[in-house]
Amino acid sequence: MISAAAVVAAGLGAVPFVTSASAAVDLAHQTLPADDGWAASGSGTTGGSKADAAHVYTVTNRAELAKALGSVSDTTPRIIRVKGLIDANGGSGCEDYAAGTGYSLSAYLKAYDPAVWGRSKKPSGTQENARKAAAAKQAKNVVFRVPSNTTLVGVPGTGAGIRGGSVAVQNVDNVIIRNLAFSATEDCFPQWDPTDGSQGEWNSAYDSVTLRGATHVWADHNTFTDAPLYDSSLKTYFGRKYQVHDGALDITNGSDLVTVERNLFTSHDKTMLIGSSDTDSVGRLRVTLHHNVWKGITQRAPLARLGQIHLYNNHYDTTKVNGYAHSYSVNARAKAQIVAEHNVWTLSSDRKVSQLLSGDGTGAVAGRGNVVNGAVTDVVAAYNAASSKKLKTSVNWTPKLTAGLQTSAAGLPDELAGTVGAGVLTEQGTVKR
Ligand code: CA
Ligand code: CA
Numbered sequence: 001m002i003s004a005a006a007v008v009a010a011g012l013g014a015v016p017f018v019t020s021a022s023a024a025v026d027l028a029h030q031t032l033p034a035d036d037g038w039a040a041s042g043s044g045t046t047g048g049s050k051a052d053a054a055h056v057y058t059v060t061n062r063a064e065l066a067k068a069l070g071s072v073s074d075t076t077p078r079i080i081r082v083k084g085l086i087d088a089n090g091g092s093g094c095e096d097y098a099a100g101t102g103y104s105l106s107a108y109l110k111a112y113d114p115a116v117w118g119r120s121k122k123p124s125g126t127q128e129n130a131r132k133a134a135a136a137k138q139a140k141n142v143v144f145r146v147p148s149n150t151t152l153v154g155v156p157g158t159g160a161g162i163r164g165g166s167v168a169v170q171n172v173d174n175v176i177i178r179n180l181a182f183s184a185t186e187d188c189f190p191q192w193d194p195t196d197g198s199q200g201e202w203n204s205a206y207d208s209v210t211l212r213g214a215t216h217v218w219a220d221h222n223t224f225t226d227a228p229l230y231d232s233s234l235k236t237y238f239g240r241k242y243q244v245h246d247g248a249l250d251i252t253n254g255s256d257l258v259t260v261e262r263n264l265f266t267s268h269d270k271t272m273l274i275g276s277s278d279t280d281s282v283g284r285l286r287v288t289l290h291h292n293v294w295k296g297i298t299q300r301a302p303l304a305r306l307g308q309i310h311l312y313n314n315h316y317d318t319t320k321v322n323g324y325a326h327s328y329s330v331n332a333r334a335k336a337q338i339v340a341e342h343n344v345w346t347l348s349s350d351r352k353v354s355q356l357l358s359g360d361g362t363g364a365v366a367g368r369g370n371v372v373n374g375a376v377t378d379v380v381a382a383y384n385a386a387s388s389k390k391l392k393t394s395v396n397w398t399p400k401l402t403a404g405l406q407t408s409a410a411g412l413p414d415e416l417a418g419t420v421g422a423g424v425l426t427e428q429g430t431v432k433r
Pocket of ligand 1: 203204246
């Protein structure tokens with residue numbers, strides 16, 4: 001919970017006292033509290049809090065949202081209040097995007113069947129061009145580019161969220177995303193890549209929220225889920241799952257100074273990338289993840305590369321939800337420097353302590369005070385004892401922006417249940433109980 005007074009102090013510097021009730025800052029105008037993770041460094045993260053009255057928008061559908069976002073080149077501070085659930089496709093379906101492009105799944109499958117096309121090169125030619133054309137039509141509807149100095153916030157009590165959308169925070173600075181439920185982000189036109197892995201993969205384009213080259217971003221009290229279409233009901237073509245989902249919240253392409261807190265991640269496979277490749281960006285990708293709940297998540301919570309990542313007071317529940325079985329929680333690769341402290345795992349009986357982490361042998365996880373099923377447990381040692389690609393156990397930095405860090409984690413599952421994710425914040429930014 002963030003008190004209004006703390007928010008005022010964080011946003012305006014030295015405020016001696018709040019003079020009246022009306023001086024309290026409402027949810028839409030709140031800023032990241034001081035010292036609250038990497039996004040608090042330097043100038044901090046204020047989003048659109050300095051918006052004048054003409055740049056405070058309330059939007060109820062995709063057209064209004066797109067209009068309020070305006071152009072990414074316009075960095076005027078703006079607050080966009082999302083009222084209710086916005087359908088990013090605006091009523092259009094996959095068949096509407098395909099219309100007129102010549103794309104059909106059956107023709108695509110016929111053209112790139114490994115028996116015909118082989119497995120040595122990616123699809124190209126008529127059907128791949130048609131797929132790209134149809135995908136471009138979908139992208140025009142569902143991708144929302146966020147300009148610098150923006151707060152995107154759900155209006156309390158309205159079930160606020162974006163269904164089927166991809167909020168893109170790309171090469172911009174100072175963005176706040178709060179109190180929004182992201183669901184059903186689906187690519188109508190997955191691309192077959194026979195060269196991806198040993199058996200090929202169907203790849204999809206849209207993360208619910210994607211950060212690329214973004215700085216100073218605060219994502220707080222949002223919910224991320226694939227609902228209502230789960231991977232277990234997807235079809236299989238060429239022996240591989242016809243995957244329509246990409247990441248839930250990916251932080252890539254040299255993004256930096258990001259705080260992700262009190263979100264609920266559920267019913268998703270590849271949930272959060274930090275760094276898109278082993279050469280993404282050195283000296284950036286600094287991310288704090290705290291007080292999030294990860295339940296019914298298969299993997300990448302997160303998969304981190306290169307950066308300095310602080311992971312504290314999260315609750316991981318390995319219970320299978322809606323068909324999403326746990327593979328691992330946290331992956332450190334490409335020399336990622338992760339400090340993982342005072343997190344809690346609720347380990348289901350089908351999983352072992354050695355299966356909570358993953359790595360490529362170069363990543364580091366400095367862990368302390370982590371709790372598994374009520375007992376303080378060295379999760380790094382448990383992983384290393386069972387793995388040939390061992391995690392390094394010391395890191396090259398010490399977290400300093402640690403507001404709210406609780407050094408006693410045992411009570412976190414109860415504390416976080418029902419107080420994270422979208423729909424629990426009030427207009428005052430406090431948690432509804
Ligand atoms: Ca993918
Ligand atoms: Ca992605």
